[in-house]
Amino acid sequence: xxxxxxxxxxxxxxxxxxxxxxxxxxxxxxxxxxxxxxxxxxxxxxxxxxxxxxxxxxxxxxxxxxxxxxxxxxxxxxxxxxxxxxxxxxxxxxxxxxxxxxxxxxxxxxxxxxxxxxxxxxxxxxxxxxxxxxxxxxxxxxxxxxxxxxxxxxxxxxxxxxxxxxxxxxxxxxxxxxxxxxxxxxxxxxxxxxxxxxxxxxxxxxxxxxxxxxxxxxxxxxxxxxxxxxxxxxxxxxxxxxxxxxx
Amino acid sequence: xxxxxxxxxxxxxxxxxxxxxxxxxxxxxxxxxxxxxxxxxxxxxxxxxxxxxxxxxxxxxxxxxxxxxxxxxxxxxxxxxxxxxxxxxxxxxxxxxxxxxxxxxxxxxxxxxxxxxxxxxxxxxxxxxxxxxxxxxxxxxxxxxxxxxxxxxxxxxxxxxxxxxxxxxxxxxxxxxxxxxxxxxxxxxxxxxxxxxxxxxxxxxxxxxxxxxxxxxxxxxxxxxxxxxxxxxxxxxxxxxxxxxxxxxxxxxxxxxxxxxxxxxxxxxxxxxxxxxxxxxxxxxxxxxxxxxxxxxxxxxxxxxxxxxxxxxxxxxxxxxxxxxxxxxxxxxxxxxxxxxxxxxxxxxxxxxxxxxxxxxxxxxxxxxxxxxxxxxxxxxxxxxxxxxxxxxxxxxxxxxxxxxxxxxxxxxxxxxxxxxxxxxxxxxxxxxxxxxxxxxxxxxxxxxxxxxxxxxxxxxxxxxxxxxxxxxxxxxxxxxxxxxxxxxxxxxxxxxxxxxxxxxxxxxxxxxxxxxxxxxx
Numbered sequence: 009x010x011x012x013x014x015x016x017x018x019x020x021x022x023x024x025x026x027x028x029x030x031x032x033x034x035x036x037x038x039x040x041x042x043x044x045x046x047x048x049x050x051x052x053x054x055x056x057x058x059x060x061x062x063x064x065x066x067x068x069x070x071x072x073x074x075x076x077x078x079x080x081x082x083x084x085x086x087x088x089x090x091x092x093x094x095x096x097x098x099x100x101x102x103x104x105x106x107x108x109x110x111x112x113x114x115x116x117x118x119x120x121x122x123x124x125x126x127x128x129x130x131x132x133x134x135x136x137x138x139x140x141x142x143x144x145x146x147x148x149x150x151x152x153x154x155x156x157x158x159x160x161x162x163x164x165x166x167x168x169x170x171x172x173x174x175x176x177x178x179x180x181x182x183x184x185x186x187x188x189x190x191x192x193x194x195x196x197x198x199x200x201x202x203x204x205x206x207x208x209x210x211x212x213x214x215x216x217x218x219x220x221x222x223x224x225x226x227x228x229x230x231x232x233x234x235x236x237x238x239x240x241x242x243x244x245x246x247x248x249x250x251x252x253x254x255x
Numbered sequence: 256x257x258x259x260x261x262x263x264x265x266x267x268x269x270x271x272x273x274x275x276x277x278x279x280x281x282x283x284x285x286x287x288x289x290x291x292x293x294x295x296x297x298x299x300x301x302x303x304x305x306x307x308x309x310x311x312x313x314x315x316x317x318x319x320x321x322x323x324x325x326x327x328x329x330x331x332x333x334x335x336x337x338x339x340x341x342x343x344x345x346x347x348x349x350x351x352x353x354x355x356x357x358x359x360x361x362x363x364x365x366x367x368x369x370x371x372x373x374x375x376x377x378x379x380x381x382x383x384x385x386x387x388x389x390x391x392x393x394x395x396x397x398x399x400x401x402x403x404x405x406x407x408x409x410x411x412x413x414x415x416x417x418x419x420x421x422x423x424x425x426x427x428x429x430x431x432x433x434x435x436x437x438x439x440x441x442x443x444x445x446x447x448x449x450x451x452x453x454x455x456x457x458x459x460x461x462x463x464x465x466x467x468x469x470x471x472x473x474x475x476x477x478x479x480x481x482x483x484x485x486x487x488x489x490x491x492x493x494x495x496x497x498x499x500x501x502x503x504x505x506x507x508x509x510x511x512x513x514x515x516x517x518x519x520x521x522x523x524x525x526x527x528x529x530x531x532x533x534x535x536x537x538x539x540x541x542x543x544x545x546x547x548x549x550x551x552x553x554x555x556x557x558x559x560x561x562x563x564x565x566x567x568x569x570x571x572x573x574x575x576x577x578x579x580x581x582x583x584x585x586x587x588x589x590x591x592x593x594x595x596x597x598x599x600x601x602x603x604x605x606x607x608x609x610x611x612x613x614x615x616x617x618x619x620x621x622x623x624x625x626x627x628x629x630x631x632x633x634x635x636x637x638x639x640x641x642x643x644x645x646x647x648x649x650x651x652x653x654x655x656x657x658x659x660x661x662x663x664x665x666x667x668x669x670x671x672x673x674x675x676x677x678x679x680x681x682x683x684x685x686x687x688x689x690x691x692x693x694x695x696x697x698x699x700x701x702x703x704x705x706x707x708x709x710x711x712x713x714x715x716x717x718x719x720x721x722x723x724x725x726x727x728x729x730x731x732x733x734x735x736x737x738x739x740x741x742x743x744x745x746x747x748x749x750x751x752x753x754x755x756x757x758x759x760x761x762x763x764x765x766x767x768x769x770x771x772x773x774x775x776x777x
Contacts, residue, residue, distance in 0.1 A: 063772040064406030175777055177409075194407070196777065 017139040024131035034082040037073035042158025057196035080239040269477030270299030273602025275430035277623040284627035288439035296441040311613035327410035328773040335422040356722025359393030365744040372698040374741035386721035402765035476600040485600035495588035502609040507545035530673040552673040594641035665723040
């Protein structure tokens with residue numbers, strides 16, 4: 009359960025957050041990401057285009073595993089990569105809306121009071137003695153702002169891809185070292201043939217909108233699927249080793 | 256016109272769904288909007304109202320929309336369209352309260368590898384599941400009120416096979432705009448009042464009351480029941496089949512939903528009556544309900560009363576008094592030929608059958624695609640194409656008549672003359688009698704249908720036959736039953752059924768989401 013409240017420096021003057029905020033949410037094989045973090049994501053993660061369950065609209069996601077709830081980057085309570093996707097990094101904070109009047113609302117910073125990392129006892133404080141936000145809180149605010157801006161940027165990016173028919177479905181068929189197989193559907197990526205066939209005008213247009221680089225970064229990130237398979241093979245070996253020693 | 260004259264101008268007469276689908280299909284195939292080798296003109300009377308036939312389609316409509324380049328999202332939004340996953344036939348076999356069976360749009364499980372009919376027949380007594388439920392996921396999906404796909408499926412893709420229910424009037428208006436704006440079809444609003452012939456009997460030109468004359472190389476008659484070119488001008492005889500199919504009248508109404516968010520059925524519901532049956536088709540904004548009946552067996556007043564009762568039972572409406580009731584006369588049958596000289600008829604101008612298996616629009620689509628794909632290059636080869644077209648469609652009409660009759664002749668209803676008369680051997684075509692004679696001893700299979708031009712696959716015969724309680728005497732021929740494999744297939748279907756119902760959204764919910772978000776192209 010989540011229990012979200014808007015943060016203020018009076019009520020929450022003594023609130024602290026430990027660094028295991030994401031342990032409750034880590035077990036997922038896809039996480040939504042934003043265009044502005046592509047340059048960092050590409051170092052570790054395959055970034056794919058997926059559809060939201062409730063709307064069927066396209067969004068961007070980093071692939072973390074090969075089955076539901078499998079996150080190969082989450083190892084023994086630690087995130088096994090230097091860059092953590094913003095969607096995880098922001099936890100346990102959220103952006104909420106607060107109604108100002110009947111027709112206007114404000115964005116407010118919220119915290120999930122039910123997250124085990126939140127308490128008044130231990131962790132990094134949200135505010136300093138004078139009631140000013142701590143560096144920790146400022147950093148989280150920045151990440152949330154990035155995610156918020158990212159929503160609009162993502163929509164513009166997806167719309168541009170659709171305009172040029174650049175989105176194509178693909179199926180990931182993988183056989184792991186231990187001969188187990190998996191097939192993941194519902195994934196989409198950039199159609200490289202169509203991209204190569206775009207007119208000079210279309211390319212110039214995408215470039216002017218600062219999207220060309222994102223397109224190529226997204227394509228480049230596909231190669232991280234091999235690194236992810238490698239992680240899975242190692243995880244399988246660890247599991248096999250476990251069974252051999254216990255049997 | 257000399258025999259080597261190339262065919263470059265196709266003139267379609269009539270602006271109903273038949274006219275626009277045919278004009279659009281030809282224009283799309285020959286890229287009339289960008290290339291100028293072929294020109295398509297549609298002449299439509301500004302004064303003749305459109306008869307909205309067949310609000311039910313076949314899954315072929317998906318390929319037709321794709322061929323025309325129409326977005327499924329736009330089509331759903333503009334045409335009040337919904338998803339159709341087959342038909343539910345209620346009270347056709349015994350007429351009792353819980354008597355129903357489904358004719359779904361998906362093949363039985365493992366159909367390419369095995370024929371589950373015989374196995375189902377042997378285990379049916381203990382299994383206690385209807386054939387369509389035991390071998391196919393779709394009955395469960397329909398009964399649960401679910402859509403065949405989710406908002407995450409691309410346009411024209413889905414978990415289950417599907418067709419559409421649509422508002423024929425809106426569909427025609429949509430096609431008019433689309434075909435003229437996107438596909439390069441020329442639109443002439445005028446009343447044809449004279450046909451000018453060439454020496455060889457071909458149509459040279461059409462003259463109109465408004466003074467416009469339209470010359471052409473090929474004329475497509477989509478003038479509805481009037482059959483202005485094929486029937487009136489060429490006098491090609493009409494072959495009635497009212498000796499086989501007795502339906503000759505219809506009363507139709509639009510029934511509002513109880514609330515704007517009422518569930519929408521994802522199948523056509525056909526409920527048998529004393530002297531005919533009632534169709535019930537769920538669109539987004541209303542239901543289309545109508546009673547087709549045999550005027551030889553029932554008066555119009557009685558038909559009205561039956562329709563009134565049905566509407567009372569299935570809605571909160573207090574009957575149909577005060578609602579506009581359309582009274583339609585139906586002549587079942589078709590023209591002896593469909594293509595004569597340089598004129599081919601499509602739609603009602605070619606013939607009409609009761610909408611029991613939604614055959615009207617599918618025949619339009621099949622005709623339009625054959626004309627578009629096999630468009631004769633010049634007048635010299637047109638007669639060959641015409642002959643093939645005539646052979647193909649004579650066969651198809653016959654097969655449809657047989658298949659419709661099958662629904663009636665298998666009934667066990669004794670309660671009225673209409674049902675008893677339908678089983679009279681003199682009213683059953685020989686071709687159908689032969690099939691049933693064969694199936695007394697072996698289960699219906701694809702091997703019984705040898706033509707490339709079949710309209711209904713063997714699976715459809717199975718759904719109707721087993722749905723209506725037909726059994727084959729398999730006797731010594733137990734080779735039909737591969738119990739292990741069949742059992743496994745039934746298990747698989749049971750699993751798929753549960754998953755489909757759990758994962759698929761309700762029909763209304765999906766329609767709402769399509770309005771809100773649209774379906775993606777991929």
